[in-house]
Amino acid sequence: MPMQKLPTFFISHGGGPWPWMRDQTGDAYDGLAAALQQMPQQAGARPKAVLMVSAHWEERNFTVMANPHPPMVYDYSGFPEHTYRISYAAPGAPQLAQQVHDMLERAGIGASLDADRGFDHGMYAPMAVIYPQADVPTLQLSLKRGLDPREHLAVGRALSALREEGVLIVGSGLSYHNLRAFGPVAKRPSAAFDDWLQGALMAADPAERTNALIAWEAAPAARQAHPREEHLLPLMVALGAAESEVATRVYHEDNFFGGISVSSFMFGGH
Numbered sequence: 001m002p003m004q005k006l007p008t009f010f011i012s013h014g015g016g017p018w019p020w021m022r023d024q025t026g027d028a029y030d031g032l033a034a035a036l037q038q039m040p041q042q043a044g045a046r047p048k049a050v051l052m053v054s055a056h057w058e059e060r061n062f063t064v065m066a067n068p069h070p071p072m073v074y075d076y077s078g079f080p081e082h083t084y085r086i087s088y089a090a091p092g093a094p095q096l097a098q099q100v101h102d103m104l105e106r107a108g109i110g111a112s113l114d115a116d117r118g119f120d121h122g123m124y125a126p127m128a129v130i131y132p133q134a135d136v137p138t139l140q141l142s143l144k145r146g147l148d149p150r151e152h153l154a155v156g157r158a159l160s161a162l163r164e165e166g167v168l169i170v171g172s173g174l175s176y177h178n179l180r181a182f183g184p185v186a187k188r189p190s191a192a193f194d195d196w197l198q199g200a201l202m203a204a205d206p207a208e209r210t211n212a213l214i215a216w217e218a219a220p221a222a223r224q225a226h227p228r229e230e231h232l233l234p235l236m237v238a239l240g241a242a243e244s245e246v247a248t249r250v251y252h253e254d255n256f257f258g259g260i261s262v263s264s265f266m267f268g269g270h
Helices: 030-037 039-043 094-106 121-130 149-165 183-201 206-214 233-240
Strands: 008-012 049-059 062-065 111-114 138-144 167-173 247-256 260-267
Touching: 008 039, 008 233, 008 247, 030 039, 030 121, 030 247, 049 062, 049 094, 049 121, 049 233, 062 094, 094 111, 094 138, 094 149, 121 138, 121 167, 138 149, 138 233, 149 167, 149 206, 149 233, 167 233, 183 206, 183 247, 183 260, 206 233, 233 260
Parallel strands: 008 167, 049 138, 049 167, 062 111
Antiparallel strands: 008 260, 062 138, 247 260
């Protein structure tokens, strides 16, 4: 019996190790947490594995995590001491890593395996809310330096068939990522970019949508929202893997941290 074809997601993953910082952040993340908690239901079936593309891992080539027991990478600074001892002990998926590597190579996309790499917070912060039992095998796929939208869309296309094998493809970034312009000063640029992003992703014509994403720098307030685009590029992989399918906005706030518009999207599903 064939497996149900899973949707893909682009999620805004929040800041640092926020699920472990309720005492410091109060209710700031309640909206995001509620949206992430809905993802297992939105996926429609329990995945056999999660393939996570995090904004916090870039390599010269697309690189696949092949560690069977990935350690924690505390890739942040200035957070409470206890956040450097947290653990999200999901198993790795080395066989799937080899499959992902081979699928990319067959598509003419240079790829590497990394047997040592651990989970970064772009993975474990949202995953601690989505699958709190840490019982879904998970592997990460890096971004490629240069951050070319076309290359990342092509990776999504090359891996699309995994959706029919029970693999949930998740791009983990932020729809707005300008750490020098947070709070009220971000209200206008983040809203302008977020409005454009929703309009672009909801386009009825798949080619029109893809072309809009390739030319994202032409969007209103694009470089104010993303002075550097590593937090947007995971979206390209998620979209490429579901290029002809309907987008649904599954999370939105327009007053995140005092004024920021942020969103998350699902492609396919229902």
